[in-house]
Amino acid sequence: MRKVLIVGAGQSGLQLALSLLDHDYDVTVMSARTPDEIRSGRVMSTQCMFPPALEHERQHRLNLWEDETVRVEGLGVSVAAPDGSRALDWFGELDGYAQSVDQRVKMARWLELVEERGGKLVIHGVATSDLDALAKLYDLVVVAAGKGELVGLFDRIPELSPYTAPQRVLSLAYAHGVRRRPEHPDQAGVRFNIVPGVGELFMIPAYTLSGNCDILFFEGVPGGPLDCWDDRPGPREHFGRILELTKKYLPWEYERCRDAELTDDKATLAGGYTPVVRNPVGTLPAGGRVLGMADVVVANDPITGQGSNNASKCAASYLDSILAHGDKPFDEAWMTSAFDTYWEYASHVTTWTNAMLQPPPPHVLQIIGAAGENSRVARRFVNGFSDPTDFQHWFLDQAKAEKYLATA
Known part of the structure; x- marks a missing residue:
């Protein structure tokens, strides 16, 4: 049985952990806080999860609040x-x-589910020095804690990170x-x-x-x-x-x-935080490699509401990459490939979100205005929050936007 350590107890790390348990992996999650500490703590986010991300939760029996949560x-x-x-x-x-769903509600209960479904839960803050020793005990170490010392393991990619301040x-x-x-x-x-x-x-x-x-x-x-x-x-x-x-x-x-x-x-x-894309492979002082996920390696401003959706989709993408890899070693080449597969999706979110942080160009103003008169245009824009890959075909390019509006 392959052993996986996941450091971090947010949407991405816990979803990946619980979905791996569904496939009989030996999974350990390290969290800096207990479930009760999370429940009694401060709110953490503004998450709004759109249909594709919600479906990932349904597939792994994680949609525990779907019936009572407002639609x-x-x-x-x-x-x-x-x-x-x-x-x-x-x-x-x-x-x-x-x-x-408030992440205090969700993450606290999901942490409890890790143990209930056969995983191991360790309540302990993790430093880089800790990972040096831990990495030798697992087939794969995934860092899903988007804040703190461990983020420093992953280098910023300047050409994909146009901003240097919030x-x-x-x-x-x-x-x-x-x-x-x-x-x-x-x-x-x-x-x-x-x-x-x-x-x-x-x-x-x-x-x-x-x-x-x-x-x-x-x-x-x-x-x-x-x-x-x-x-x-x-x-x-x-x-x-x-x-x-x-x-x-x-x-x-x-x-x-x-x-x-x-x-x-x-x-x-x-x-506030600075949008950034980082190298997905972190190198430990002793030479071990760890894989970053979700906002550890792709952090977007929440103006497009994609944070929790990205986290869910990253967890689903990494799950597929892990399962497809079988018994082969999780080396640096595999880590890079797993991230590249996720980046095929996340790159579109990053491009769109970074564009939304700037004053809108004339063709975007034209689209927003047209949506007030045409429900077809409004519906396409709104459903882009579920599938941001669609924006490349009409929203982000002036010529494509003009062509679409002419037919819409």
Whole structure:
């Protein structure tokens, strides 16, 4: 039985671990926190998983909250006008529903599932020196911890990483009591609100420790009015500041959440990170090789909502590569090949996400405007969040966009 060590207890690492257990691998997961520590900790993300990623979870019996979690049926785009009105507002339907489960809920339970399904769980922070010794005990070591010392094992690839600083300042809060848009009272959807030159506000229906809720998630242009979190306010002040910013820049969303309350006192987060692509193979001081996965090696800004989706798809891709490799050694050539297979998909996400961080070119503005008049265009844009590889065929290229709009 082949032995695999997975360092990190997020979407990618735990999905890979649990799917390998389904194929009778000897799997050990190392996590810096216990399940109870995760449940009682601060929120970690704004995850919204689209149909293909949800299907990976169903295949391995990991969709434990699907019945109670609100179903996200579409995505709406609104653009703020200088006077506080909406210069543009439309809603496109997804071909299949998306869902967002608080990672405190999901990762805590998945950690418990590792042991329940026959894997080994070690609660311990891992340093590079630890991996030196551990690598000799396993056929394959996978690093799925996207923060901390271990990320330093994987070199940045400059030609694939155009940014050297965060492109957005991130802040979020989970809240109960957010009303649905009055124009769609029976239809839950992610709302993508754009304030030109200032940033974006996403309203994301989700499921948390206390049931269904909504995530208010601001992406602020650095140096702008949404870049206001350096003082690290407490949870109540943090949420109050988000509401004040919403009232000022997006009053139609404020009307929905003016009476909302935080879900709990750990339900806020602020920060930012630099988008980056790294070499997938890390070399340990003693010469051993480890494989990086998901946001360890491909970290995108969350403006396109692809973080948890990338993690799920990376885990599924790595699973296929591991199974196809049989009993052969997991050497550097195999690690590179496994990543290259995943990169065939992830490269499209990275190109699209990096483009969305820049002021939109005229043809993109034309597409967004056309979507308000043509449900076919709106539906194609919205379903690109499920399959970002489609954007290369019409959204990212001016000539292709003009050709598509002429036929649409």
